[in-house]
Amino acid sequence: MKLYTNPLSNNGRKVTTVVHHLQLQLDVEVVDLSKGAQRTPEYLAINPNGAIPALVDGDFKLWESNAIAAYLADTSGDRSFFPEGAARYDALRWMFWEANHWSKALGVLNFELLLKNMFNMGAPDEARVAAALNDVRKYSRVLNTQLTGRAWLLGDNVTVADFMIGADLTYAAMTGVPVDEFPELARWLSAINALPAFVATAPRFG
Ligand SMILES: N[C@@H](CCC(=O)N[C@@H](CS)C(=O)NCC(=O)O)C(=O)O
Structure with a gap:
């Protein structure tokens, strides 16, 4: 799994805190927003909104910080952190x-x-x-x-x-x-x- 994020972004931090809390191992690529790296054709193919964070898990591309956080929390199986029912x-x-x-x-x-x-x-x-x-x-x-x-x-x-x-x-x-x-x-x-x-x-x- 690979996470595209930026350490100064609140939306990025929503996901990196979850990654840290659940002790997930994934690759992290910092997207330099000040240099427009979020608007390159390669990155837009991952998130057409030109924003971080984004997650790639095999063929599955996911953007929107809450969706990524929910996905990671669900797949980790920690039912205290993301309960059922x-x-x-x-x-x-x-x-x-x-x-x-x-x-x-x-x-x-x-x-x-x-x-x-x-x-x-x-x-x-x-x-x-x-x-x-x-x-x-x-x-x-x-x-x-x-x-x-x-x-x-x-x-x-x-x-x-x-x-x-x-x-x-x-x-x-x-x-x-x-x-x-x-x-x-x-x-x-x-x-x-x-x-x-x-x-x-x-x-x-x-
Ligand atoms: N609703 C989106 C918002 C994402 C967002 O706005 N990210 C900002 C950083 S906090 C961004 O990448 N901005 C780059 C730009 O607008 O060029 C989410 O929750 O993931």
Whole structure:
């Protein structure tokens, strides 16, 4: 199996944390997004969206970070990390929520407050930042409620859904995500960041 990713990407980290947690052996190729390696014809044949992460397992090509994470979690057979039955749909519910709401709101903050500066793309659009912060607060409230009385998102065991939602917060401190306004979310994020998979995949600059 081969994973195409980039160590600075949240979406990449969603998968590399899973790889680390499940101790999977696979080849990893870093796609240099700053040089446009995601838009070469060879890479577009793997992911026509021109984005990382992507996974190749024999003839099977898979893109979308949540789908890759679910595939790896399922094929690993770890039923605590990716449960069966109704709990699986509970995990998937949170993963769809992550893709549709959580990652989008946080993605605006990452773009406006980090990427624009990194790539000399001008000043942050303050109106977009304010709107995204509104959304982040709205969704943080949802998470805070869900985490009240639960160690992890689904209960006693950490699951792939925690990993997806947690990896989106990679740059939370740098972008001023108001995690401390939500005590259960803050408690959970500390626990996520202390997991060996998250320690090992924390982005390193320079
Ligand atoms: N929904 C996709 C998003 C993938 C994505 O946007 N990846 C970014 C890095 S975080 C990327 O490769 N961007 C390259 C580009 O847009 O040129 C997923 O979850 O995998």
